[in-house]
Structure formats: C-alpha cells, structure tokens
Amino acid sequence: MLWKRRKVHPLQIGIIIIDPKLIKMDNKDKFLEENEHLMSDHDYDGIRELNNPMPTWWRYLFYLSIIFAAVYMFRYHVFGDDLQIDEYNKEMALAEANKPKQAFDENNLSILSDAASLDAGKVIYSKNCIACHGKAGEGNAIGPNLTDKYWLNGGGVAEVYHIIKVGKPLKGMLAWQHQLSPEQMLQVTSYVLSLQGSNPPNGKAPQGELVE
Template sequence: MISVKKILGKSSLALVAGLLLIGTPAVQAQDAVAGKAIFEGNCTACHSIDADVVGPALKDAHKRRGEEWLVKFIKNSQELVQAGDKDAVALFEKFNKVPMPAFGTSLSDDDIKNVIAFIQQESEKPAAVAEAPATAATDSTATAATAETQDVAFMDLPPVLHFTFALAAIIILLMVLVVVLMFRLFIPMMGDTIYEEEFRNSFAGRVYFLLRGDATLVTGKDKNEIHSHHDFDGIQEYDNDLPPWWKMMFYVSIVFAVGYMLHYHVFKTGSLQAEEYEMEMEQAALIAAATPDDPNAVTDYKPLTDATALESGKKIFSTNCAACHGPEGQGTVGPNLTDEYWLHGGDVNEVFKTVKYGVPAKGMVPWQGKLTKDQILEVSSYILSLKGSNPANAKEPQGEKE
C-alpha cells in the first residue's frame, strides 16, 4: 500500500508546482501570443512598436501610461479626450486630431490586456543591430569615394596651366602700365590745352578727368539751359542730356532685344520658357521612371471581378483597413467607401495609387512596403465592389461625386 505521507508529499509538490506555473512567464507568453493576433488584426494599420505611424510608437507604452489608462483609452479614446484627460488630449493634438477607433464593443478587457502584454513583450526585446558585411562596407565606401568630386589645389595643376595664368597676368599688367605711361608722358606735354573744351569733351579727356575725380564721363554735363520759357508754378525745365551710362545701357538693351528676337522667334534656334519647361518635365519623368516606385507612372489596371480575388481583397481589407474605414467600408476615422463620392478619385487606378502611396497628411499610411502589387489591386477591386452596399451608420459623403 502507498502510505498517506507519500500521497500528501506528492500532492504538495504538485500544488506548489502549479502555483509556480501560474506566476511564470509561460502564461504571460500565452497572453502575448493572443495579444499579437489581436494587435495584427486591429492595430497594425495605425501603430508600430518602434515608430510613429498614424498613431504613436507603442514601445514602453505600459510604462508611460499604465495598464488601467491604456484599457480606457483603447476602449474609447474620445471619451478621455472629451473628459479633458491631459495625456489623451496631448496625443490627439500631436497626431493631427485623427480619432482612434473605439474598441469597447469589439474587444473585451482581457483582449486589451493581452494586447498590452504583447506590447510589453515586444518592448523588452533587445534592439537588433544590423551588421553589414565588411566587403559591402568597403564597396560602399569605394563607391562614395569615386562619386565624390575631388578638389584640386592650384599648385597641383599642370605646369602648362600655371604658365598660361602667369602669361595672362603679365599681359594685363603690361597693358595697365602702357596706359599709365601714356597718360604720364603725353598729358603734361599738352600743357593748359587739357582744360580746353575740345579736349575735355573727347574720350581721352573724359577718361583723364574721370581719373582725377571728374565724373562727367559717367554722368554727362549739365547744360543749365532752360528747355522752354513756360513757367509751371515756378518750376522750370532744363535741357540736359541723359547720363551716358543710361544711354549706353539703353542702346545695349536694343541690340540685345534684336538678337533675342532673331534667336528665339525668327531662326528658332533657342527654346522658349514653355518649351524648356516641357523638356525638363520629360527629363524628370524619364529619371523617375527608372525607379520601381514612380508615383507619376500611368497605370491601366482593370478592376478584378472574380470571386477568388474579391475574397482575398476582403480579407486584406478586414485585416488592414477596417480599423479606419469600418468592417463594411462605412467609414469611421477614414471616409465612407460605399458611396459615390471620392477624395482622391474613384477609378481603380486612382484607388490603387491611394492605397499604395497613402495620404500621410490625412493619416493614411502607404501600403507599398506591406502589400504586394497584386494584393493592392485585389483590395482596390474589393473597395470598388462595396459601392452602393448602403451599410448601417454610414459616414456622410466626402469629396467629389464620380
């Protein structure tokens, strides 16, 4: 027979082991697993653990707010905002006043606590450090060094260029010296004749007196002759020439205008602004088209109509879009997708582009890094299939009628 003592001993051990298991991370891990499924089904469209998306990054949210506050906020964030909760109002203002969907009717308190357990588990994971291979780093460094423009010091230029610069400087210096010597030799020989009107009005005389501080060459000379004998309230008009610099610029502008007209409008050897703009836009389009994600690329997709594609689109919609547009597309945070009104176009190609690139200014994230092209086309086709379904509690129309 088995003694009572042995039975009690084994029972006690089993009881202690059970109590220990209740407090071990295994149960918490199970909660986190359930929380992960709930998080991926309801939260990933607007939240990430490490980065701000539509809503804030959730890493260490349980430390910043506490479980009780998080449960209330997830159940109905707008109740806290309207009640004047400081933290709730701050989040609402920071993230462009985009209201978070209320999950009080779709998730129980235990579901929300499971999500918080998942957030805690993800927050406690060590940050992954991506180590690039040494060869890749070497290659990237070499590429950057090759692409970078190298500055060459003047003393490192070829001797031929040094000789050319020196020769040009000597020639300019000799020309200046010749002009100065000519003035110093010939002006004194002229004696007082340099003050005669004939010499002063000559180009050489104007240059000479300009060097002595007389600006007549630039400003012209006042005649101080009354233009007419009319008296306008004591105001008289003098017959003075325009400044020579002004007349010279006027003559140059006439010559330039004639050359401009011949170049652009007669011989058509130059491109006007409109043509230059078109050429630059074409070049930009060619550059953008070389990348796989050109937002300006023209697409000609047709809506998918087969049941398999629409069912796949429905699953994608329920997983990623229902949190903001409602499970039936009736609109909650995002617009109603079942009416005839569209904010960014209702053609399948326009819907495809909106889903792919998002509308960050309105809080919609781009899905091009999370969904494949086929998946985006499937969910876009499913969205178009919702037109006219008239779900209950549909949001008011927004945008233009298609």
C-alpha cells in the first residue's frame, strides 16, 4: 500500500514546537495565581520573589549569636574582664610560683646579694642575734665583733653558715638548724657578711684569725 505524502504547513510545525512551552507558561501562571498569597511585594523588572522565610530554628540561632556578641563585647571590652591572653599570663605566673624549688645544696653555698634576702636576714638577725652580737654587729661581752676581718671559726660563707647551723654550745652559741630553715640560715649568713667593714661605734676588739 502506498502512502501519500502529505504536505505540512510551516505554521503547523511552529505550533507543534511551541506548544510545550505554552503549556509550561500556563502552568507557571496557574501556580502564581493559586499562590499569590506566598508572593512578596518586591518586584524587580517583572521578577517577583516568593515570601519564603528562613526556618524558625535558624532565626533563633541568629538572634542568640547577636546576644552572645553583645554580652562578650561588654564583658571583655567595656568592663575590662580578663581576655584569654590575660588568663594565660595569670596561669603561667601561678604555675611558675608553684614550681617545685630545687633542693637546697649546703655544699654549694653562695652569698645572697638581693635586697629581699638581705632584708629577711636582717629581720632574723634582729630577732635572734642582737643579744650576743649587738644591734650593728659590733659585739659585746658575750659574742665577737662581726664587722671586722677577724673570725674565730672562719669567715667564708660556708664557715659562717655552718656555725649558725650547729652553733658552739660550749661558748654559748645556739644551734639554729632546728629553728631556722636552710634558706633562712643562708639569709642571715649573707646579712652578717654584709656587715663587713661597717665599723660601728663601740666595736669589740678583734678576736680570732684575720681572714682577707
């Protein structure tokens, strides 16, 4: 059977091609008409926006972030609370203060020359040593002069520390190792040695051997 070829008018082809688009446009217009209440009032050159608000949880999270930022600003930048760097510095200072001290080595003593140690030694001397050695170390009827270069038991830091520690009971010198800590004994030792050459009035005559 032979089919007769039918001539198709160009307009018919155009309609066939355009029809799907027209259908889509019709659907779009229908959607807009049915959901007019969802449209916002914004209109930009014929382009309109859907009124599609953010999720409620997202909005509340945004509000909380604003509140947090305000509290943070007033607490740390207005009222002067410690920032992280300040807290870090305080923690480091506390750790340094609580760091275990090195064991006191009595075999490796050296004179303390800082003002704090000498002041502490002076307090110990004033409390415990004035009765036998005088207020300025000038000596008296009981104890020798501590300001000259003559010593009965050696004038080095180790010798003076040792005599303070164990004393001279037969001569009336108490042993201070049970009343004072090693650090305190070194402080008073350093203070006594700092009196060298002070030449206070009414100094007792030299006793012992000359130590240069």
